[in-house]
Amino acid sequence: MEGVVLHTSGEPQTTDVPASAVTAPLIDAALARVLASRSLRGSARGRRFLQFVVQEALAGRANRIKAYTIAMDVFDRDASFDPLLDPVVRIQAGRLRRALEHYYLTEGAADPLRIAIPKGGYVPQFSVVPVAAGTDLPVNASGPASAPTHEKSAPHRARLFLGRRIDHPLRWLAVAAMVTLLAVVGLGLFAGWRGIAPDPSKNAPERAAAPDAPQRAMRGPALLVLPFTNGSGDPALDLVADGITEDLVAxxxxxxxxxxxxADTSFRYPSAPALREAVPTTRVDYLLKGSVAQTGDYIQITATLIAAKDHRYLWSDSFRRAATPARLLDLRHDIAVQVARTLAQSDGVIEREEARLSGQHAPQDLSSYACLLRTRQYWRQLSVALHAEVRDCLERTTRSDPGYPEAWAALAMITIDEARLGFNPSPARPDPIDHGLQLAERAVALAPDSALSLQALGLAWWLRREPQRSIAAYEQALALNPNDSAILADLGRCYSLTGEWERGIPLIREAFARNPAQPSWYRIVIATYHYVNGRYDDALEEMRRANLGREVILGHVALAMIQGQTGNRAEAAKAVSEILRLDPNFPIKAVSEFERRNIHPDIIVRIVDGLRKAGLAVPPSQTAGGEWL
Structure with missing residues (x-):
């Protein structure tokens, strides 16, 4: 197989698979398993990306696997594509790497052959995993030799469907939906462990978990996605409606x-009354319903969120897209992700409604989930008073609800802010960063699949001056929830401040594009990027957009260094005055403060130069890089 990069690995007491056993059908089987996995279930772009690079490698065209060809063949860019101006391939490759890592850590842990996209390029590598002696390997693309009959029948049915004449863009969409649904049904992969799956032996649903996944108590609101309806007379849209329902749940x-x-619960109990009739104790707080319609060569998907208790319409939107064959999979996925972000991310429709309801209670009477909502409000506003309130609330929550991993994760980050931002330091915690790390590790132990727990771990390692461990934790969190803009922003901050601007800044910008309510202090990082490149007006504009409160010292530091370079003495003096008001000792510890945030030495040199020009008396000191400031 010319062009294929093969790696083998071995361990004691195993029998290595010889390299000669790695055939194209074996690689095809490995690819089919990944494409049908939960890890790539919600990423049509990721599936197209992986399929393209693997097939090009198998065809002996590894030298063709470049950012330019991927952009044109996978992401429909034209000949004017410039990878330096458009980071789509680099960003999607990072997501694909994280999805593959997550797959082989979970449902693909027993796969005999693994696919990887090494950093620094896009040519796939195929690693043969040692297996126990006597284990049969799959020999064809239909899957393992021991696969149940129904797993093999799904691709066969798909071929029969594809054998029919398809002469309309929406027919192509139906085909895509059919193939996806058959893969999901054939492999028994549903939306996730939070779902409810019907038990064939009972006339009632029960909670279903992924293998080895712990059950969690229900603390936040419950959402039922009703099956989307076909608003047109074309039967092909039935499959499209089912597909968008699946994608939304995922x-x-x-x-x-x-x-x-x-999603299986949605299809079996297509209304809240039907679900409550089957299981009277089931709580449903929100309903998401919608429809799919055809208008010429366009498809229109409408979605509406309803409060189940009083049937109030909380949100509705309509999405109209051209249903071209090249973008059908992306279309459905992109709409589902856009709806999910609008509803479920921080400061989304559901969180705002829940915050409104919890705002009627005194801080000491907040529920576990309401306490977490108040914490997210603090992250958006960053104030000393709110920090004290949420710290007290989270400490009560972890005492009364010790099995709530997200509460421990939030408390870890609030504790770390005692050192990171200087908010409400406690004599009981002489080392809040170390204490925060312990809290984050407890959160991860309670729920290894919690993205917020891994975010807390990433922040703790960041302040412990172990940036690579921090980045690894954030990357793992992003693999668990690629739709969370807060994780994108945190990962972008890490890459940017360590000097990898080209990786970090696009992530932060994408986070703000996804969620304009993203905490504005991330704009300090973008302002610093403009600053080190001499774009002081752009840096000032970012700081104006940040609109930080007077209590965030790093905001004043950024303003001081920028104004120091512009020569605006009045504004520079004002920023320096604010720095000294908040921390009179900041000048003598400025360099150490920047170093413990893992800021690259070259960036520190530029920051300190601006601060001195602004009038902040930063004494000479030596950085880790050996340069005198």
């Missing part, structure tokens, strides 16, 4: 504090 289920009933 996108929504990634948000930790939202209980989303599985």
């Amino acid at each position: 996108a929504l289920v990634r948000f930790d504090d939202l209980l989303v009933f599985g």
